[in-house]
Amino acid sequence: MTTANRFTRTLLEAPTPVIAEVKPRTGDGNDLLRGRSAAAIALEYAAAGAACLSVVTGRWFGGSVDLLRTVASATGLPVLQKDFIIREKQLETARALGASAVLLTARLLTASSLRRMSGQALSLGLTPFVEVTDEEEIDAVPHPQDSVIAVNNKNIEQRELDAGELGRSLRLLPAVRATGTPCPVSASGIDTPVQAAALLDAGYAGLLVGTTLLRAANVDEWLGALR
Numbered sequence: 402m403t404t405a406n407r408f409t410r411t412l413l414e415a416p417t418p419v420i421a422e423v424k425p426r427t428g429d430g431n432d433l434l435r436g437r438s439a440a441a442i443a444l445e446y447a448a449a450g451a452a453c454l455s456v457v458t459g460r461w462f463g464g465s466v467d468l469l470r471t472v473a474s475a476t477g478l479p480v481l482q483k484d485f486i487i488r489e490k491q492l493e494t495a496r497a498l499g500a501s502a503v504l505l506t507a508r509l510l511t512a513s514s515l516r517r518m519s520g521q522a523l524s525l526g527l528t529p530f531v532e533v534t535d536e537e538e539i540d541a542v543p544h545p546q547d548s549v550i551a552v553n554n555k556n557i558e559q560r561e562l563d564a565g566e567l568g569r570s571l572r573l574l575p576a577v578r579a580t581g582t583p584c585p586v587s588a589s590g591i592d593t594p595v596q597a598a599a600l601l602d603a604g605y606a607g608l609l610v611g612t613t614l615l616r617a618a619n620v621d622e623w624l625g626a627l628r
């Protein structure tokens with residue numbers, strides 16, 4: 402497995418293809434850590450069978466690059482960094498701190514910036530995790546065979562305070578598959594194991610789950626329901 406496809410391979414081969422997210426708070430400031438350390442949460446996710454981890458380092462959600470360092474060193478699982486990543490320097494930092502994949506938000510980047518950042522991520526051994534919300538963005542994803550393409554069910558312009566629309570993932574799946582990506586992912590707003598199972602049954606290869614797992618009374622039970 403090359404470093405650039407470690408994240409994708411791990412997700413594709415996992416019995417529970419969930420990317421479990423660590424983020425300190427919601428977009429409107431509600432605490433999600435509940436007194437726990439980020440490392441303890443990462444270890445709990447790993448023990449419950451999560452395939453990969455995601456860390457939100459963006460300040461809206463209370464994150465920092467230190468959080469990435471902490472989570473990446475807590476377990477051996479591949480880690481995605483979620484932030485507004487727009488410069489090559491951020492890619493170098495992501496790699497240095499232990500990330501395997503980096504969020505590139507199609508809505509926030511011009512087509513040429515997305516192409517440049519995807520190419521640079523791959524050359525640094527990082528999987529581009531390209532987040533999309535419509536067909537136009539999907540058609541413009543560069544290097545689809547080497548990227549995760551994630552449909553975001555929420556709207557980042559609203560700091561993801563909307564409830565999320567899982568129908569978006571179902572509607573856009575054929576277009577995502579048509580790109581040739583091996584790894585379509587549905588991200589955000591997944592609240593129950595029943596919803597998660599329906600997205601996997603529909604053909605998603607992976608799911609990104611944050612708030613619900615951070616609030617779950619029993620992460621083991623939540624993820625176990627998908628096996």
Ligand SMILES: O=C(O)c1ccccc1NCC(=O)[C@H](O)[C@H](O)COP(=O)(O)O
Nearest residue numbers: 459483484485506557589590610611612
């Ligand atoms: O989506 C983005 O562009 C983004 C950029 C910078 C920081 C966070 C960003 N998105 C937030 C998230 O990715 C969600 O935390 C994640 O998808 C989990 O969603 P949820 O399960 O609804 O908490």
